[in-house]
Amino acid sequence: MKTEIVKVTEEQIRQHDKNAFSKIALAGEIIKKGGLVAFPTETVYGLGGDALNPDSSGKIYAAKGRPSDNPLIVHIAEFEDLKLITEKIPETAYALAKHFWPGPLTMIFKKSNQVPKETTGGLDTVAVRMPRHNTALELIRAAGGFVAAPSANISGRPSPTLAKYVQEDMDGRIDMIIDGGMIEIGLESTIIDLTEAVPIILRPGFITKEMLQAVIGDVQIDRTLLDGDSIQIPKAPGMKYRHYAPKGDLTIVEGEPERVAEYINKSYYASHEEGKRVGVIATLENMDRYHSDCVKCIGSRQDEEGIAKELYRILREFDDEEVEVILSESFHTTGMGQAIMNRLLKAAGHKKIKV
Ligand code: AMP
Numbered sequence: 001m002k003t004e005i006v007k008v009t010e011e012q013i014r015q016h017d018k019n020a021f022s023k024i025a026l027a028g029e030i031i032k033k034g035g036l037v038a039f040p041t042e043t044v045y046g047l048g049g050d051a052l053n054p055d056s057s058g059k060i061y062a063a064k065g066r067p068s069d070n071p072l073i074v075h076i077a078e079f080e081d082l083k084l085i086t087e088k089i090p091e092t093a094y095a096l097a098k099h100f101w102p103g104p105l106t107m108i109f110k111k112s113n114q115v116p117k118e119t120t121g122g123l124d125t126v127a128v129r130m131p132r133h134n135t136a137l138e139l140i141r142a143a144g145g146f147v148a149a150p151s152a153n154i155s156g157r158p159s160p161t162l163a164k165y166v167q168e169d170m171d172g173r174i175d176m177i178i179d180g181g182m183i184e185i186g187l188e189s190t191i192i193d194l195t196e197a198v199p200i201i202l203r204p205g206f207i208t209k210e211m212l213q214a215v216i217g218d219v220q221i222d223r224t225l226l227d228g229d230s231i232q233i234p235k236a237p238g239m240k241y242r243h244y245a246p247k248g249d250l251t252i253v254e255g256e257p258e259r260v261a262e263y264i265n266k267s268y269y270a271s272h273e274e275g276k277r278v279g280v281i282a283t284l285e286n287m288d289r290y291h292s293d294c295v296k297c298i299g300s301r302q303d304e305e306g307i308a309k310e311l312y313r314i315l316r317e318f319d320d321e322e323v324e325v326i327l328s329e330s331f332h333t334t335g336m337g338q339a340i341m342n343r344l345l346k347a348a349g350h351k352k353i354k355v
């Protein structure tokens with residue numbers, strides 16, 4: 001299959017550029033006919049297919065090499081459309097949608113029989129999101145209103161934040177890639193399950209627990225998310241897989257900056273002796289402390305949003321540069337830092353050392 005790559009910018013959509021809209025119309029037709037189109041959103045690039053067509057969902061799983069018990073998120077462009085695909089919309093959903101849609105929040109509902117089990121990995125619940133991205137919203141409309149879209153990476157690789165990474169993973173496997181440039185947030189959406197008595201966060205993201213609580217009161221967080229030793233199985237089926245894995249062996253080092261640098265430099269020399277390439281994920285504040293030849297700056301500790309945006313790009317760069325050992329600084333586990341640490345821990349297979 002030849003994968004067509006088209007460029008559409010948010011600016012073009014704002015200007016009602018005819019050329020951009022005709023590309024989106026074409027992409028919408030592809031999805032309506034059962035094909036797959038990767039597209040930008042504010043979180044990461046998505047791999048879109050018709051959410052109401054079981055064959056399309058099957059193709060998404062095949063293109064990603066994703067286990068078919070790992071459900072897809074259904075993307076909509078109008079709040080009204082939620083009614084068709086859900087059984088019951090709780091009051092909390094109205095309040096959350098008012099505050100955070102369009103935006104990086106996915107809500108889980110009891111599904112209606114319009115949604116095939118192929119899309120929900122066999123579950124009787126459905127995950128729904130309205131992205132805050134004009135190109136994505138126009139594509140969803142052009143595709144008939146319901147687009148199932150997981151991240152547009154091969155299963156187990158970091159989610160793509162640039163179209164070139166989508167191309168790396170998906171070239172020849174899907175019909176089209178819409179290149180919308182660099183992604184704004186860089187981490188996947190927050191997922192909240194509204195089917196429980198107390199809503200529960202299944203995946204941390206840009207919308208934090210504190211932000212959710214300010215709108216709907218009591219919110220819990222799935223305990224398995226930050227705790228590698230937990231014997232419980234995470235409630236979001238996807239969270240049990242070792243996602244976001246770089247090819248190199250990643251360890252997170254936690255402690256006072258001097259001690260962390262001391263440990264990382266020692267590890268560097270040991271691995272270097274063995275002829276291994278070593279990469280370090282460093283913050284601006286500490287990067288000069290490291291001796292490795294491949295230190296990547298993920299941004300300032302003061303700017304967690306900046307760190308979130310760079311994380312997947314850096315992990316992919318280490319892959320490209322054939323780095324075999326990766327050592328990373330650790331981050332706060334509150335606010336946006338919680339999402340960063342959650343992804344980093346998963347990438348590291350929960351390997352974290354306290355010094
Ligand atoms: P991705 O599409 O790559 O962002 O991954 C989607 C995530 O949402 C996975 O971790 C899924 O397990 C989770 N998810 C999707 N639908 C449901 C659902 N109905 N119940 C629980 N988790 C879900």
Ligand code: MG
Nearest residue numbers: 150151159243
């Ligand atoms: Mg994913």
